[in-house]
Amino acid sequence: MKRESERIRHTRTPVPASFLPSTSKVLVALLCLLFALSISCGKKKEDAARESAAKAERSGADLKVGLVFDVGGRGDKSFNDSAYRGLERARDELGVSFEYIEPGEGSDRESALRLLASGEAGIIFGIGFLFTDDINAIARDFPHKKFACVDYSVTPGQEIPPNLLALKFREEEASFLVGAIAALKSKTGKIGFVGGMKIPLIKKFEAGYVEGAKYVRPDIDVLVAYAGVTANAFKNPSKGKELALSQYSKGASVIFHASGSTGLGVFEAARERNGLAIGVDSDQYEEAPGHVLTSMIKDVDVAVYEAIKSVLDGTFSGGVRTLGLAEGAVSFVYDDNNRTLIDDEILDRVQQLREKIISGEIIVPST
Amino acid sequence: MDWMIVLAFISQMVRISVPYTLAAIGGTFSERGGVVNIALEGILLNGAFTCVLATHYTGNPWVGVLAAVAGGVATASVHAVVSITFKAEQIVSGLAINLLAMGATRFFLRIIFGSSSNSERIAGLPEWDVPVLGDIPVLSTIFSSPLILATIVIIFASQFVLFKTSFGLRLRSVGEHPEAADSLGVNVSRVRYAGVLLSGALAGLGGAWLAMDQHSFTDGMSSGRGYIALAAMIVGKWNPLGAAGACLMFGAAESLQMQLQGQDVPTQFIQMIPYVATVVVLAGFIGRSIPPAADGVPYEKERQ
Numbered sequence: 001m002k003r004e005s006e007r008i009r010h011t012r013t014p015v016p017a018s019f020l021p022s023t024s025k026v027l028v029a030l031l032c033l034l035f036a037l038s039i040s041c042g043k044k045k046e047d048a049a050r051e052s053a054a055k056a057e058r059s060g061a062d063l064k065v066g067l068v069f070d071v072g073g074r075g076d077k078s079f080n081d082s083a084y085r086g087l088e089r090a091r092d093e094l095g096v097s098f099e100y101i102e103p104g105e106g107s108d109r110e111s112a113l114r115l116l117a118s119g120e121a122g123i124i125f126g127i128g129f130l131f132t133d134d135i136n137a138i139a140r141d142f143p144h145k146k147f148a149c150v151d152y153s154v155t156p157g158q159e160i161p162p163n164l165l166a167l168k169f170r171e172e173e174a175s176f177l178v179g180a181i182a183a184l185k186s187k188t189g190k191i192g193f194v195g196g197m198k199i200p201l202i203k204k205f206e207a208g209y210v211e212g213a214k215y216v217r218p219d220i221d222v223l224v225a226y227a228g229v230t231a232n233a234f235k236n237p238s239k240g241k242e243l244a245l246s247q248y249s250k251g252a253s254v255i256f257h258a259s260g261s262t263g264l265g266v267f268e269a270a271r272e273r274n275g276l277a278i279g280v281d282s283d284q285y286e287e288a289p290g291h292v293l294t295s296m297i298k299d300v301d302v303a304v305y306e307a308i309k310s311v312l313d314g315t316f317s318g319g320v321r322t323l324g325l326a327e328g329a330v331s332f333v334y335d336d337n338n339r340t341l342i343d344d345e346i347l348d349r350v351q352q353l354r355e356k357i358i359s360g361e362i363i364v365p366s367t
Numbered sequence: 368m369d370w371m372i373v374l375a376f377i378s379q380m381v382r383i384s385v386p387y388t389l390a391a392i393g394g395t396f397s398e399r400g401g402v403v404n405i406a407l408e409g410i411l412l413n414g415a416f417t418c419v420l421a422t423h424y425t426g427n428p429w430v431g432v433l434a435a436v437a438g439g440v441a442t443a444s445v446h447a448v449v450s451i452t453f454k455a456e457q458i459v460s461g462l463a464i465n466l467l468a469m470g471a472t473r474f475f476l477r478i479i480f481g482s483s484s485n486s487e488r489i490a491g492l493p494e495w496d497v498p499v500l501g502d503i504p505v506l507s508t509i510f511s512s513p514l515i516l517a518t519i520v521i522i523f524a525s526q527f528v529l530f531k532t533s534f535g536l537r538l539r540s541v542g543e544h545p546e547a548a549d550s551l552g553v554n555v556s557r558v559r560y561a562g563v564l565l566s567g568a569l570a571g572l573g574g575a576w577l578a579m580d581q582h583s584f585t586d587g588m589s590s591g592r593g594y595i596a597l598a599a600m601i602v603g604k605w606n607p608l609g610a611a612g613a614c615l616m617f618g619a620a621e622s623l624q625m626q627l628q629g630q631d632v633p634t635q636f637i638q639m640i641p642y643v644a645t646v647v648v649l650a651g652f653i654g655r656s657i658p659p660a661a662d663g664v665p666y667e668k669e670r671q
Binding site for chain 2: 073074075077080102198224225226228229235236238239241242243246250261264265268
C-alpha cells in the first residue's frame, strides 16, 4: 500500500526541466514534438479510413474478404495457392480487398477464423476439411457474417448454419481421368499413388485414380502409399520423396500425388529417377518440367471467386455445393507443356471417358 | 529384381538416417559434456533454413552447407549461453529454442519468399564420382553424395575425438565430474561450450542435408527428427558409433514402413513400426543406458 502511494507521488512530481543538462532538454523537446506529430498523423489516417469505408458502403463494391489457409500455407504451389488465385482474381475483377492468415498447428485455425470474423471481413473462407468443425461453430457465433469452407466434410444428420457455404468437389472424377492417362502411358504396367494424410478426402483421389486406371487397363498394378496419419503428413517433402523413390524402384512409371507440400518431394524423386509424376489441385508442371505428365486440377480458385461474387450479387446462400467435371470445377491439364507426353490416342480415349462421366454413364466411386 | 529391391532398401535406409545420425552425434557431444540438448530439432530446422537462404543468395550450395553449420552453431550458442553461463534449466531452454525456430523460420520465409510454407528451389550439391564404390548399382547414389560421405567420416572421427584425444577426455570429465575436472585445471564452462557448439555444427549439417535433399525449405521440415535423434543417442549409449547404429535402425524401420505400405495391413499399424522399434529396443535389447553423471546439471564453482 505504502509502496503504491510512493510510486504515484513519484510519477506526479516531474523533474524540473532546469535540472536536466541541455542535451536532455533538447531531447525532451524533440520527443514532445514527435509525440504531438504522431497523434495528429494517427488521427488523419483514422479519418481517411472512415471516409473510405463510408464511400465503400455507398458504392457497394468494397467488400473485405478474410481467408485462412490450410496446412501447407501459401506457396504450396497446389491447393492453397489455388485458393489464393481466387482471391487475387476477385481483387482484380471485383475490386474487393482481402486479408489472410496462415495458421500453424492445431488450434490456431479457430482463433484465426474468429479474428477475421470479428474484424471487417464480410465473408470468411476456411480452406480445407480441417476447418469443418471450427467454421461450423464460428458461423453460429457470427450469424451476420458469411462463411465458406472448401472441402467441408459433411456429417450426415448434422445441420449446416444458414450463413455457411460448404464447397465440395468430386475429385474422384478428375482423378479417374488422370488414372486412365497414367495407365495408358505406363510401359511397366505399374503406376503409383502417394497420399498425404490418410483420410476419406484423400481416399477419394486414390479411389478415382485406381478406378480410372483399371477401367482402361484391368491388369494394371497400382502401388499406394500414404505419408502419415496426422496433418503433418501434408508437409513432409522428405518423406514424400522417399515414398516416391521406393515406388519408382518397384517399377512404377507414373506417380500421382495428393499430398500438399509432401508432393514436392514426389517431384524431386521424379527428377532424380527421370520418372513421371502427376500434380494435384493446380498445374504443377513447373515443379519438375518434363517430368509432370499432367495435373489433376481442382479449381478452388473458381469456387472462391464465385462465392465472393455471389456475396456482391446478393445471391449468396448457405448449404452444400458439390462441383465436378460437369461444372468444369475439376479437370486435367493438357497444354503446350505436356502435349509431347500425352499422344492423341490417349487424349481421345480420355476425352471419351470424360463425356461418359458427365453423361452419367460412368459413375466414379469415391471410396 | 529382388536383389535390386534390397539395394534400394539399403540406400533408402542410409538416406533417411543421415540427418538422424548427424543430430544424434551432435547430441552426444553436448551431453557427454554435461549439457542436455533437446534443441536439436530447432537446430536442424535453422540449419536447413540458413542453408537454403545462403544458397538462394549466392547460388553456391557449398556456401549453403557452411551457412547451415554457422546457423546451427549460432542456434546452439543461445542454448550454451542460457544453460552454461546463466545456468538455466536446460530442457526449458532447449524447448524454447525449438519453438523459436519453428516460428522464426516461418516468419523469415514469409518475408523473403512471400510464403510461410515453402522457399524457392535451390541448387543442390554436385554428385561425386567415387571410384569402385560408385560402380555398385543403386548403392552408387549413396557414395556419390558428398554429405553422406562426410557423415561417414564424421561418425568415425567423432568416436576418435571423444575417446582418443585429450579434448574428448576433458569433455567427458566435465560431463561426469566437473568438480574433479575443475580441480585439475580444466575450464569447465569453456569445454562445455565447445561440446554444445559442436553439437550445433553437426545438427546444422543435418539441416543442410534436409534442405539439399529437397532443394528447398518447407515449414517444419525437420518433422520431429531432432527428437528421434535424441532417442538414438540414448539407444547408442552416448557414443557416436552406437548412435549411428541406432540411427540406421530407425532408418531401416522407417524404410520398411514405406515398403510395406499398400499391403493388406492397415496403414496405421505400419506407421507405428519405427516407434514400436524404439520402445522394443530401449526396453529389451540394449540393457541399461547410463547418461553422463553430471548430464543436465549446471556447474557451480565453489567459492571460498
